[in-house]
Amino acid sequence: MFILFKRVSFYVAIAGVVASLYLVCAQSQKPKDPGPLSAPARSPYSDMVAATGLVEASRENVRIASPKAALVTKVFVKVGDSVKAGDSLFQLDDREPLARIASLQASLTATEAQLGIDENQVADLADQLKRIARLEKDKVATEDELRRREFGLKGAEARLISTRAQVETIRAQLQEAKVEASVLTVRAPRDGKLLQVNVREGEFAPAAALTDPLMLLGDVDRLQVRAEVDEQNAVLVAPNQPAEATLKGNSRMKMPLRFVRIEPYVVPKRSLTGDSLERVDTRVLQIIYEFDQPKFPVYVGQQVDVFIQRAGPIADSTKP
Amino acid sequence: MKTETNGSNSNGAASELAIDARSIVKVFGLGDARTVALKGANFSARQGELHLVVGPSGCGKTTLLSVVAGTLNWDEGKVQVFGTSLDGMKRSEITDFRRRNVGFIFQQFNLIPTLNLIENISVPLLLNGIRRRTAEDKAGELLKRVGLAGKETKRPTQLSGGQQQRVAIARALVHEPRLVICDEPTSALDSETGHQIMDLLTTAARAPGRCVVIVTHDPRVYSYADRITQMEDGRVMAVLDGEPLQQFVHSTH
Amino acid sequence: MLRLALKMLLGDRAKYIMLVGGLTFSALLMTQQRAVFTGLVSWTTSHMRNMRASIWVVEHRVEQVNETKALRDTDVNRVRSVSTVDYAVPLFQGVLKARAADGSDKQIQLIGLHAGTLKGRPTVMVEGGEEGLERLRIANNVVVDVLASKRLAAGLGRPLQIGDTFEINDREARVVGICKTEPHFFGYPYVFSSYDQALQYAPRQRKMLSMILAEPKEGHSAEEVAQQISNETGLRAYTVPEFEKATVDWVWKNTGIPVSFLTTIILGFVVGVAVAGQTFYSFVLENLKHLGALKAMGASNGLISAMLFVQAMTVGLIGYGMGVGLTAVFGFIVRPIGQPPFVISIETLVGTLFSILVICTLAALFGILKVARLEPAVVFRG
Numbered sequence: 009m010f011i012l013f014k015r016v017s018f019y020v021a022i023a024g025v026v027a028s029l030y031l032v033c034a035q036s037q038k039p040k041d042p043g044p045l046s047a048p049a050r051s052p053y054s055d056m057v058a059a060t061g062l063v064e065a066s067r068e069n070v071r072i073a074s075p076k077a078a079l080v081t082k083v084f085v086k087v088g089d090s091v092k093a094g095d096s097l098f099q100l101d102d103r104e105p106l107a108r109i110a111s112l113q114a115s116l117t118a119t120e121a122q123l124g125i126d127e128n129q130v131a132d133l134a135d136q137l138k139r140i141a142r143l144e145k146d147k148v149a150t151e152d153e154l155r156r157r158e159f160g161l162k163g164a165e166a167r168l169i170s171t172r173a174q175v176e177t178i179r180a181q182l183q184e185a186k187v188e189a190s191v192l193t194v195r196a197p198r199d200g201k202l203l204q205v206n207v208r209e210g211e212f213a214p215a216a217a218l219t220d221p222l223m224l225l226g227d228v229d230r231l232q233v234r235a236e237v238d239e240q241n242a243v244l245v246a247p248n249q250p251a252e253a254t255l256k257g258n259s260r261m262k263m264p265l266r267f268v269r270i271e272p273y274v275v276p277k278r279s280l281t282g283d284s285l286e287r288v289d290t291r292v293l294q295i296i297y298e299f300d301q302p303k304f305p306v307y308v309g310q311q312v313d314v315f316i317q318r319a320g321p322i323a324d325s326t327k328p
Numbered sequence: 329m330k331t332e333t334n335g336s337n338s339n340g341a342a343s344e345l346a347i348d349a350r351s352i353v354k355v356f357g358l359g360d361a362r363t364v365a366l367k368g369a370n371f372s373a374r375q376g377e378l379h380l381v382v383g384p385s386g387c388g389k390t391t392l393l394s395v396v397a398g399t400l401n402w403d404e405g406k407v408q409v410f411g412t413s414l415d416g417m418k419r420s421e422i423t424d425f426r427r428r429n430v431g432f433i434f435q436q437f438n439l440i441p442t443l444n445l446i447e448n449i450s451v452p453l454l455l456n457g458i459r460r461r462t463a464e465d466k467a468g469e470l471l472k473r474v475g476l477a478g479k480e481t482k483r484p485t486q487l488s489g490g491q492q493q494r495v496a497i498a499r500a501l502v503h504e505p506r507l508v509i510c511d512e513p514t515s516a517l518d519s520e521t522g523h524q525i526m527d528l529l530t531t532a533a534r535a536p537g538r539c540v541v542i543v544t545h546d547p548r549v550y551s552y553a554d555r556i557t558q559m560e561d562g563r564v565m566a567v568l569d570g571e572p573l574q575q576f577v578h579s580t581h
Numbered sequence: 582m583l584r585l586a587l588k589m590l591l592g593d594r595a596k597y598i599m600l601v602g603g604l605t606f607s608a609l610l611m612t613q614q615r616a617v618f619t620g621l622v623s624w625t626t627s628h629m630r631n632m633r634a635s636i637w638v639v640e641h642r643v644e645q646v647n648e649t650k651a652l653r654d655t656d657v658n659r660v661r662s663v664s665t666v667d668y669a670v671p672l673f674q675g676v677l678k679a680r681a682a683d684g685s686d687k688q689i690q691l692i693g694l695h696a697g698t699l700k701g702r703p704t705v706m707v708e709g710g711e712e713g714l715e716r717l718r719i720a721n722n723v724v725v726d727v728l729a730s731k732r733l734a735a736g737l738g739r740p741l742q743i744g745d746t747f748e749i750n751d752r753e754a755r756v757v758g759i760c761k762t763e764p765h766f767f768g769y770p771y772v773f774s775s776y777d778q779a780l781q782y783a784p785r786q787r788k789m790l791s792m793i794l795a796e797p798k799e800g801h802s803a804e805e806v807a808q809q810i811s812n813e814t815g816l817r818a819y820t821v822p823e824f825e826k827a828t829v830d831w832v833w834k835n836t837g838i839p840v841s842f843l844t845t846i847i848l849g850f851v852v853g854v855a856v857a858g859q860t861f862y863s864f865v866l867e868n869l870k871h872l873g874a875l876k877a878m879g880a881s882n883g884l885i886s887a888m889l890f891v892q893a894m895t896v897g898l899i900g901y902g903m904g905v906g907l908t909a910v911f912g913f914i915v916r917p918i919g920q921p922p923f924v925i926s927i928e929t930l931v932g933t934l935f936s937i938l939v940i941c942t943l944a945a946l947f948g949i950l951k952v953a954r955l956e957p958a959v960v961f962r963g
């Protein structure tokens with residue numbers, strides 16, 4: 009054995025083995041898993057259902073629409089304004105109904121004047137008839153004169169009724185025109201805050217339900233979370249289970265949730281990736297939770313990770 | 329398991345005989361290639377003698393030597409070496425026997441060229457399980473005895489033919505074998521060197537209980553023989569002793 | 582005697598060099614080819630070293646990491662809902678076209694990381710550091726790997742730097758960091774963005790979520806959690822070793838690469854057997870006279886066999902050491918370049934050692950058969 013120690017080849021071979029073993033060690037070392045850069049959202053419950061939620065106003069937002077396709081002439085509010093029920097929001101072009109009101113007003117005045125004339129005439133003819141009737145009894149006037157007076161009165165009375173009806177008609181038309189004009193002023197249907205204003209003076213407002221409403225009115229004093237649970241996990245959810253929400257991208261911002269209701273209808277999920285195109289992916293069960301305003305700001309439309317404690321034991325899980 | 333090969337516990341006339349081979353028949357090959365090398369050869373050598381086997385080429389003397397040295401199987405006949413019968417011995421037993429009791433000297437010396445002299449000489453001791461240190465000391469002693477002191481670490485190729493054959497003799501004797509088999513030990517050497525070698529071998533043969541058998545056709549060495557066995561055509565023709573031996577030695581000079 | 586056997590071997594310098602040389606070449610061929618093959622195969626799983634996560638959840642038909650069958654967005658929440666999952670995040674993975682400065686199109690491997698956690702983020706940042714990664718959360722920001730910084734810089738005259746822009750699918754991408762990655766089998770450079778940003782870059786599809794990365798809760802093993810995810814969601818959850826194995830198996834089953842490398846490795850073995858066997862046999866033949874003399878002097882067949890065996894094993898081990906040493910030298914040279922793929926594993930080293938020992942055993946056996954049949958009397962016919 010020892011005579012090998014005198015050989016260069018022996019040491020070269022040993023060096024070769026050592027070098028290759030070193031390379032094996034060097035190559036088997038990979039950089040450590042750097043882990044997540046910020047702490048991920050973790051569930052406070054051992055058995056839970058995870059969901060994605062969206063913060064919304066506690067009463068559903070009102071998407072203000074135009075009653076009529078018309079030009080917007082005036083916008084009374086701006087984004088963020090608080091409004092009371094009945095406050096004007098924006099004005100549609102109302103020149104045409106106003107003109108009609110003016111013309112109707114004029115013809116009403118004229119017709120009312122005519123009504124006065126007609127009433128006068130009836131009174132005059134009735135008086136004449138009374139006198140002629142007395143004269144005829146005294147045989148001072150002929151029966152022919154009496155009859156003529158009678159017919160004259162009847163004709164005048166008929167004219168009076170017609171004119172009166174004409175006045176009523178014009179009044180009704182006037183009322184209609186006024187209503188029409190008032191509808192063109194769009195008012196807040198309830199108290200709230202304007203979350204979006206997508207209309208500006210001089211724009212044309214179509215009379216249709218739009219993807220982006222003209223204005224979005226919501227109640228931001230009390231917010232709620234609409235959590236979406238995959239339909240396959242729907243069986244794991246029950247009312248009144250504790251739940252917690254974490255702001256997306258910031259797992260330290262936690263909010264305890266109170267159960268409000270489960271929406272009874274399972275709806276197609278809207279992708280919340282921020283893409284404008286809607287991609288129907290799966291159907292989801294929506295659950296509404298309310299929460300108290302936490303110390304940090306929460307805005308309507310913000311995404312949250314929701315963890316809901318499971319109702320049943322794990323054994324109830326959906327085994328495929 | 330080892331065969332008791334020590335001649336001292338044999339008795340009677342057999343103890344005088346180092347080798348007793350009777351009616352040896354050896355056939356090589358089969359069919360047309362069949363040649364009978366030994367045709368019932370009888371051969372015996374005594375202890376303490378230097379015994380020459382001579383004869384023309386192809387007479388079967390090397391085959392006979394191979395048989396009595398235990399290196400070749402034979403077909404018929406009986407072989408006894410120092411009272412131990414080699415008949416029917418297993419191959420491994422014969423190997424053991426050779427290792428202990430036989431020393432070999434070859435015409436071409438057959439020293440291992442990559443080993444130095446000490447290592448070459450110590451091979452038989454190492455084969456017998458002697459520790460290296462002891463074996464090398466003994467080898468050094470033998471090297472001195474053959475007159476090559478100071479050349480311990482030389483390689484065989486650095487020596488002359490005569491020196492190499494001396495190393496071979498040292499190797500053959502180092503484990504103190506009772507039988508030394510020599511195959512043409514002087515054929516490759518000049519006569520001066522040949523005589524020196526034969527002197528060494530004669531000395532070796534005088535050791536008690538030893539027998540040196542030399543196969544040769546070199547007439548220069550006949551004068552060293554105690555007895556000569558003459559062979560021809562696979563048979564032993566004559567065993568020369570005393571006066572006939574002297575006559576034979578003179579006749580060949 | 583074994584010592585003398587070694588001396589006999591080492592003393593014959595020419596034969597020794599030839600024997601060791603042949604075995605060195607054979608060991609080099611087998612080790613180097615196996616290392617390149619292992620490296621190439623390892624490139625197919627480089628995703629799992631470039632994006633780090635314990636559990637990879639994919640569609641249940643996905644067989645390997647480079648294959649994507651999109652999941653539904655809500656599947657992330659279904660995985661999160663599994664009780665032993667600590668957390669789970671979405672990952673986008675796709676090959677997209679990017680436009681370099683000179684207007685040429687290059688394929689890139691776009692990775693979309695969950696913006697909140699940036700789970701699966703690059704392990705080594707060359708430039709930009711963690712701040713660069715943080716800036717991935719801002720629209721249109723990307724982190725590119727070194728390869729991308731070179732490839733997408735065509736026409737720029739220098740590699741991309743922080744602040745440079747290029748286009749992915751006609752959208753602007755601003756470099757906020759440069760990272761180091763392991764090269765991928767497909768050769769595409771890596772570009773990292775946030776998941777949401779990746780969806781903006783990628784062409785619209787109904788389902789965009791490629792994979793979900795998950796971590797087990799403390800006290801649960803990855804295997805156990807992966808199994809539970811698979812059972813409860815019907816998706817396929819792999820741990821990293823499982824996914825690596827599945828991917829490598831896929832490569833074996835579906836590509837011709839292993840066969841071609843196997844051929845070379847077998848060739849190395851055959852060359853080894855031929856050269857070493859041949860040389861050793863001629864070494865034995867040359868020494869036959871001496872071996873015969875040893876036999877005559879009483880060396881048993883067992884001893885002679887042991888001697889030949891020691892000789893064969895010595896040249897084998899020396900040749901092995903030199904062969905793997907040369908492979909290591911090759912490895913040290915190519916490692917900084919990253920081309921060709923090169924991963925030398927302990928299995929490779931052991932495999933080569935085993936092959937070399939087999940070669941030497943065969944060579945020794947040839948010699949032993951020859952010597953065993955040798956009559957010791959042959960030495961008298963000289």
